[in-house]
Amino acid sequence: MSITINNLTAGYDRHPVVHHLSGSFADASLTAVAGPNGGGKSTLLKALVGFVPLMTGRIDFGGIKSDDIAYLPQQFEIDRTFTISVIDVVLLGNWSRTGAYKPMGKLHKKEALDALAEVDMAAFASRPVVSLSTGQWQRVLFARIIVQRARLILLDEPFAAIDGHTTLELMQQLKQWGRNGVTIICVMHDLNLVRSHFPQSLLLSRELIAWGSTADVLSEENLEAALERRGSWQESLERCEINGEERSA
Amino acid sequence: MKRALTGAVLVSCSSAPLGVFLVLRRMSLLGDIMAHAILPGVAAAFILFGMSIPVMSIGGLAAGLTVALLAGVVSRFTALREDASFAALYLIAVASGVLMISLHGTAQDLEDILFGDARLLDEQILSLMAVISGSTLLALLLIYRTLVVESFDPVFLRTVRGNGGVVHAVFITLTVLNMVANYRAMGTLMSAGLMLVPAIASQFWTQHLRSMLALAVALAVSGSMLGLILAFSCNLPSGPSIILILGGFYLFSLLFGRFGSVRARYFPFRHFSR
Numbered sequence: 001m002s003i004t005i006n007n008l009t010a011g012y013d014r015h016p017v018v019h020h021l022s023g024s025f026a027d028a029s030l031t032a033v034a035g036p037n038g039g040g041k042s043t044l045l046k047a048l049v050g051f052v053p054l055m056t057g058r059i060d061f062g063g064i065k066s067d068d069i070a071y072l073p074q075q076f077e078i079d080r081t082f083t084i085s086v087i088d089v090v091l092l093g094n095w096s097r098t099g100a101y102k103p104m105g106k107l108h109k110k111e112a113l114d115a116l117a118e119v120d121m122a123a124f125a126s127r128p129v130v131s132l133s134t135g136q137w138q139r140v141l142f143a144r145i146i147v148q149r150a151r152l153i154l155l156d157e158p159f160a161a162i163d164g165h166t167t168l169e170l171m172q173q174l175k176q177w178g179r180n181g182v183t184i185i186c187v188m189h190d191l192n193l194v195r196s197h198f199p200q201s202l203l204l205s206r207e208l209i210a211w212g213s214t215a216d217v218l219s220e221e222n223l224e225a226a227l228e229r230r231g232s233w234q235e236s237l238e239r240c241e242i243n244g245e246e247r248s249a
Numbered sequence: 250m251k252r253a254l255t256g257a258v259l260v261s262c263s264s265a266p267l268g269v270f271l272v273l274r275r276m277s278l279l280g281d282i283m284a285h286a287i288l289p290g291v292a293a294a295f296i297l298f299g300m301s302i303p304v305m306s307i308g309g310l311a312a313g314l315t316v317a318l319l320a321g322v323v324s325r326f327t328a329l330r331e332d333a334s335f336a337a338l339y340l341i342a343v344a345s346g347v348l349m350i351s352l353h354g355t356a357q358d359l360e361d362i363l364f365g366d367a368r369l370l371d372e373q374i375l376s377l378m379a380v381i382s383g384s385t386l387l388a389l390l391l392i393y394r395t396l397v398v399e400s401f402d403p404v405f406l407r408t409v410r411g412n413g414g415v416v417h418a419v420f421i422t423l424t425v426l427n428m429v430a431n432y433r434a435m436g437t438l439m440s441a442g443l444m445l446v447p448a449i450a451s452q453f454w455t456q457h458l459r460s461m462l463a464l465a466v467a468l469a470v471s472g473s474m475l476g477l478i479l480a481f482s483c484n485l486p487s488g489p490s491i492i493l494i495l496g497g498f499y500l501f502s503l504l505f506g507r508f509g510s511v512r513a514r515y516f517p518f519r520h521f522s523r
Contacts, residue, residue, distance in 0.1 A: 049408060071408045082273060082401035083458045092398060095409040100395045128456035 001062030002026050003048075003152065003183060008057035009240075010040075010047040016055060016206070017043040020242055023202070023211045025185060027062070030178045032188040032198035032214070035226050039205040041187040045071065045154045048185070061152070064183075067096040070150035072141055074157055080129060086140055087112055087125040093147025115146035119173065135166040142170055153177060155186045159193065171197050191218060205229040252375055253367035253434065253477050253487070259378045260431040261443060261469035263385035266462045267424050268448035268469075273458075274400045277445055279320065282339040283421075284428045284441035286316030288346030291362060291437060296353045302374050306429050309437075313425035316342060346437070365436030365488035367477055374433050381430040385423050392416045397458065434473075436488035443469060446495040453506025468498050 004024040011017035018040035025031055033041045046052045048059065049071040090112040091104055098104055116122045119139040124132070132140065138158060145153060155174075159167045174184055175197070188194050194201060194214060201217040203209040205226040210217040271280040290312025294305040320335055350359045361369065389396075395416045398406045406413045428440045435443055447468035451461045476491030483490075505512045 051407065066410060069408070071404075073404050077402075077404050079401040083452075083456050083461055084397065084401060085457060088397075088458075089402075092402075092405065095411070100411060101391070130456055 001064065002029075003062055003064070004060040006058045006060070008044075008047060008059065009055040010043050010052050011055060012043075012052075014055075016240070018047065018204070019207045019240075020056065021204070021208050022057075023208065025183055026200070028178055028181045028183055029200050030174065030184045030186075030198055031200040031202055032186050032194040033202045033204055034188055034191060034194055034218070035204040035209070039226070041204055042074070042156050044204065045073075045156050045185065045187060048152075048154055064152050068151040070145045070148045070153045072145065072153075072155045072158055074160065075134070075137065075141075078137075080132070080137060083128060083130070085126050085128055086116070086121065086132070089129060089140055090115055090143045090147055093144040093149075096148065112143070112147055115143040116140070118146060119143045120169065135162045138162055138170065139166065142173055146173075150182065152183045152185070155184070157187050157189055160189065167193070194218065250477075250481055252370050252372075253481075254474055256367070256370045256375050256378050256434055257473035257477055257491075258470050259375075259382040260427065260434065261447075261473050262466055263382040263389075263423075264427045264431060264444040265447050265465035265469035266389055267385065267420075267427055268444035268446075269451065269458075269461050269465050270396060270400065270420065271424065271445060272448045272452065277449075278335060279317075280424060280445055281441040282320065282335045282342075283313050283317050283425055284432075284437065284439075284444075285339045285346075286342045287313045287425070287428055287432060287440070288362070288437040289342050289349065290315075291432065292346040292349035295358070295362070296349055300358075302371075302377070302433070306377065309429045309432060310425060312342070313428060314422065317421050317425060343438075360486065361436075362432075363436050363438045363488075364486035365432065365434050365439065367434045367480060367487035370433060378430050381426050385427055388419060388423055392419055396420060434477075434487055435491060436486065439488040439492050442488075442492040442495060443473060446492065446499050447472060450495070450499040450502040450506075453502035453508055453510050456508060468495065472498055 002024045006022050008021040009016045009019055017038070021040075021044070033044060035041055043052060047054060049069060050066065087109070091108060093112070093115070094104060094108050098108075113122060113125060116125055119142050121136065121139045121143060124136065124140075129137070129140070142158075158170065162170070171193070174186070178184055186198070188198070195218060198214055200212065201214040202211045203217050203222055203226055207229060209226045209229065210219075210222045268280070271277055287309035290308035290310070291305045292308075293312075294301070294308030298304040316338055320338055347359070347363075350362060360366075395406065395411050395413070398411065399413045399416055403413055424444070427444065431443055432440045447465040448461070450468055451464040454464055455461050472495040473491050476494040477487055479485065479494065480487040480490035503510055507513065
């Protein structure tokens with residue numbers, strides 16, 4: 001079941017940051033979303049998870065429900081000094097199954113410990129999170145996603161400010177998810193990582209520049225076009241007259 | 250005296266956990282503001298209906314909730330920094346409350362309302378305290394998981410479609426309710442103290458939420474009991490006496506606590522081998 005985007009426009013205060021985007025993410029694909037700053041990459045993810053309303057267009061999730069979606073934003077909104085322990089953070093991944101009230105038992109705890117083991121953080125289970133480094137935090141959040149058992153995982157620059165060793169290990173985790181049939185969409189800044197590990201790419205600079213296999217998408221001309229297309233935020237503009245609806249043949 | 254001690258224990262049990270969340274969510278100042286906001290509500294009720302505890306409590310509750318709502322609205326819709334708007338609201342609240350009582354009551358009335366007098370706790374107030382304390386603990390148990398997530402990772406809560414807004418509102422209401430419950434013993438000027446100081450002290454001893462909650466309750470209960478004994482034996486107002494004992498706990502924790510204390514900084518224990 002692929003995820004199809006049809007004529008998607010989204011942004012803030014009537015300014016479109018993603019402008020008439022159409023295309024689809026194949027089932028179990030591993031897609032990197034790349035492009036210049038301000039090009040709409042984070043906004044695309046937020047539109048997929050439902051945090052920003054769509055100005056135009058539709059998203060067809062191909063049967064995936066909102067419970068099946070895991071979203072990892074850029075880290076700064078989490079209070080990393082809160083007095084919670086690592087295992088409690090990971091246990092929260094069970095939310096779609098337990099909700100806010102059902103108690104969690106031994107099975108949940110075991111699954112959480114297994115998830116921590118997969119990211120090499122099992123020894124930290126009962127430690128308070130205040131002692132974690134950025135890389136360790138990211139591993140813990142990955143463990144939470146493992147517990148969520150999502151079918152679609154959206155990550156916004158998960159490897160920013162993370163050391164190379166952790167990056168490679170977490171990248172392996174992404175590939176493992178892909179092999180398990182999970183669709184992954186990942187905003188990336190490091191194009192070398194994209195070329196080495198992501199089979200599919202989407203180059204976005206407000207508008208779609210290219211979408212397809214990474215080798216084709218990340219060509220010199222496409223990258224230049226992306227930078228040119230970026231533009232600047234202008235206060236008074238005309239209303240958009242484009243109707244980007246795809247016509248069926 | 251027995252009534253006072255019972256009341257103190259009841260109110261400590263429910264106030265302390267709320268205080269822990271207030272402190273962790275960086276809402277200590279807001280908590281203090283809401284406590285002071287109760288004063289004009291209590292004062293207005295006092296003027297209109299005399300020293301009737303139920304009415305004064307309702308007045309206090311209405312005023313506290315109004316200020317909490319106002320503060321939220323003001324900080325969301327104006328460019329003014331949060332602490333500035335809150336400071337203005339709190340000063341207005343205290344000043345108007347004090348003026349109202351000065352105009353219509355005696356100096357003793359003013360002292361009782363501002364600083365509390367645990368000797369005035371009667372059966373009626375005790376029942377009120379018991380109800381508030383019990384329902385607070387019940388509500389906290391219910392909203393615990395959502396409240397924790399809302400406090401430290403609100404984006405995740407939104408992703409899983411949790412009821413962050415509702416829980417936030419419930420939390421604020423419980424806070425104001427508990428301040429109304431304890432203002433008779435503590436006085437309006439210090440009712441936030443019973444909530445906040447034990448929570449702040451507990452932070453020096455543990456980094457686990459559950460332990461923090463338990464320790465805060467223990468400190469609040471013992472502090473309020475010792476404070477009341479002090480107040481009764483030396484004929485002092487109860488609010489300041491309790492706060493002084495709790496303050497002593499805080500200073501001790503600040504100096505000798507396990508985490509983030511003066512001792513930990515200047516006389517640390519040896520580190521582990523790996």
